[in-house]
Amino acid sequence: MLDQVSQLREKMLKKKSGVLDLKPIKKTRVLAVTSGKGGVGKTNFALNFGLSLVEQNKKVLIFDVDLGFANIDVLLGQMPRETIATMIEKDLTVYDIIEEGPNGLLFISGGNGFNELFRMDDLKLKKFFQELGTLQGQVDYIILDTGAGLSYENLRYILAADDVILVTTPEPTSITDAYSIVKMVHGKDPNVHMKLVVNQCVSLKEGQRTAANFKQAAEQFLGKEIGTLGSIPNDSHIPEAVKKQQPLMLAYPSSESAIAIRQMTGEFLQLRMPYKLGLKGFIMKMLFK
Secondary structure: OOOOHHHHHHHHHHHHHOOOOOOOOOOOOEEEEEEOOOOOOOHHHHHHHHHHHHHHHOEEEEEEEOOOOOOOHHHHHOOOOOOOOHHHHHOOOOOHHHHEEEEHOOEOOOHHHHHHHHOOOOOHHHHHHHHOOOOOOOEEEEEEEEEOOHHHHHHHHHHOOOOOEEEEOOOHHHHHHHHHHHHHHHOOOOOOOEEEEEEOOOOOHHHHHHHHHHHHHHHHHHOOOOOOEEEEOOOOOHHHHHHOOHHHHHHHHOOOHHHHHHHHHHHHHHHOOOOOHHHHHHHHHHHHH
């Protein structure tokens, strides 16, 4: 039996050769997970949120675009054969660099050279995003694990995505930096859909209070409505899972944090958010903005 990556590759080869008549493609949503600063658990959340979506029978690909600090593969304990960096160097297809993780979760590792992506010539950049575009309709969600902070590259990903999840903690500096993200993004495009996740909470009440204060500040000073997905407790199982190089959802599926992430996934799937142009729209914005 072919694994998921091989199936995708074979399907696209048949499509290009005219052998296969594909059914009307489904919509692929692009979701950016970001944060105002490092150390708030953004990548861990992106990984486990992706696995929680897989539990709900969604096809998910995590795209590690954290410039210079790509570490989805480290959390999974899997050494990628190829990365975005080697794709550019070797002129590979996107299917050559997709890896299959646990439970059929797909991921693309950025690699150490990924920060060269936006410095390449226009022809190579266009080819890269055209390759990425072949995933349209092949997965339900592409989750972008962006870098922390307000770099030029991060801002482009956030503005081009269908949905944005902003991860913060109750710590004042984390909240301040997260607010800066909202302020900058709102100034560029007031229509960006942003949802807040409060991580590393001592209690449910702390998470609710942090989210309520954040929402109030955004509405009062920016006129921006921020939704919330919920909060994740400060759970000792999370660092234990990191040490094991296993996702929390698999290493400790009954932990408080894993349960909280599943609840957030349920909330997310029930949202009726406007559909932009999915992966096609994302690529158009990345190429022409």
